[in-house]
Amino acid sequence: MNKMPITADGLGRLQSELKHLKTVERPSIIRAIAEARQHGDISENAEYHAARERQSFVEGRVAELEDKISRAEVIDLKKLSGGVIKFGAKVTLSDEDNGEENKYQIVGQEEADIARGLLSITSPLARALIGKKVGDNVEVSTPRGTKAYEIIKVSFK
Numbered sequence: 001m002n003k004m005p006i007t008a009d010g011l012g013r014l015q016s017e018l019k020h021l022k023t024v025e026r027p028s029i030i031r032a033i034a035e036a037r038q039h040g041d042i043s044e045n046a047e048y049h050a051a052r053e054r055q056s057f058v059e060g061r062v063a064e065l066e067d068k069i070s071r072a073e074v075i076d077l078k079k080l081s082g083g084v085i086k087f088g089a090k091v092t093l094s095d096e097d098n099g100e101e102n103k104y105q106i107v108g109q110e111e112a113d114i115a116r117g118l119l120s121i122t123s124p125l126a127r128a129l130i131g132k133k134v135g136d137n138v139e140v141s142t143p144r145g146t147k148a149y150e151i152i153k154v155s156f157k
Contacts, residue, residue: 003073005087005121010111011072018065021058029055068110080156085129087121092153096137101152106130125149 006014029051036048077088085091090105104119106129112120119126128138132151139148 002071004068004071004108004110005075006072006108006111007077007088008074010108011069011074014065014069014072014110018062018069021062021065025058029058072108077156082156083133083154085132085151085154088156089129090153090155090157091129091151093149094152096148096150 032051033048033055036042036045036051039045039047042048075087080086080088085106087106087108090103092101092103094101102117104117104125106121106126107118109120109122112118112123121127121130124142125138125140128140129151132138134151134154136151137148138151139146
């Protein structure tokens with residue numbers, strides 16, 4: 001079983017979603033299925049089939065979340081420090097083409113959200129950044145071509 005690095009916040013979000021699915025979604029689906037059965041022949045009952053399809057989706061997601069939570073290896077970001085980029089680092093980059101600055105935190109794959117600045121450790125940019133420090137330059141292949149960045153700041157707070 002492969003361990004999956006994750007922050008405490010990321011694990012909390014997964015646990016919260018799992019709790020919601022088990023305590024809110026499951027009972028709601030059970031009620032919808034029971035109500036649809038009362039309408040008669042279920043072989044031609046669209047409400048019944050929709051509820052069963054939703055149930056299948058929710059149960060699949062519950063199994064997926066339980067697997068991810070069981071494999072989670074929580075990395076305590078409070079214990080991390082230094083100037084070398086690793087999991088949990090908050091990094092400020094300067095795009096060498098236009099000088100635009102971007103801020104990212106390197107997190108686990110399951111909690112990545114580029115719109116919020118959370119960069120997956122498995123992404124090409126994060127892989128290029130790991131082991132680098134302030135002042136280093138990195139090049140990353142993207143679908144639009146190679147992008148070059150300069151590392152401006154690294155922190156773990």
